[in-house]
Amino acid sequence: MESWLFLALILVVALVGKNISLIIATGVVMLFKLLPFTSKWLPTIQAKGINWGVTVISVAILIPIATGQIGFKDLIKT
Template sequence: MDILMESWLFLLLVLAIALFGKNMSLIIAAVTVMVIKALPFATKWLPTIQSKGINWGVTIISIAILVPIATGEIKFRDLVSVFKSPAGWIAIACGVAVAVLSRYGVDQLSASPQVTVALVFGTICGVVFLRGVAAGPVIASGMTYCIVSLLGLSFK
């Protein structure tokens, strides 16, 4: 099968799975990649998106995380109170763990690009069939939730 046709079929399969799972993020991602792929400058844009996209995504997530500070919803006293509870320390530790693991993950992807196939498949399955979300800070939050719940702690 022609490699160009195979990539289109693979993207259509991802889109079909996303539609079946009613996952809007993955639907938007698949359609966006397909639209860019159809454009004449795709050969320049796709490698740039591949190499810089994770950093752009982290930047967008970071912006979203900082918005409650900008709106005044989160204040310095909230930051101070985090250090006063075991649940707060667990959240800090999970955030650090995810950041460090992500660094090694990026290194792993660079060293073994074939791992990307398994990661993409696993992420798609987790997002579509288990209603997961593909995002680092959200993973840290989920880890925190699990540990805090297991220990019967709260943030107060």
């Protein structure tokens, strides 16, 4: 029960601060807690989540290079 209260408090703070990423993250974790079969996934997500997140952010950063929005010309200017 304490974990639900803690997550609810984090959700309230995220809502007040209008932090969409934290709102989504808290909502997903609360949803995972509601579903009985996901309790086995939580340790895996905890262990690997940072690496997955860094990978997603890296992909987002590399997309402008792949689409041609950023090229060597821009790199030289920088």
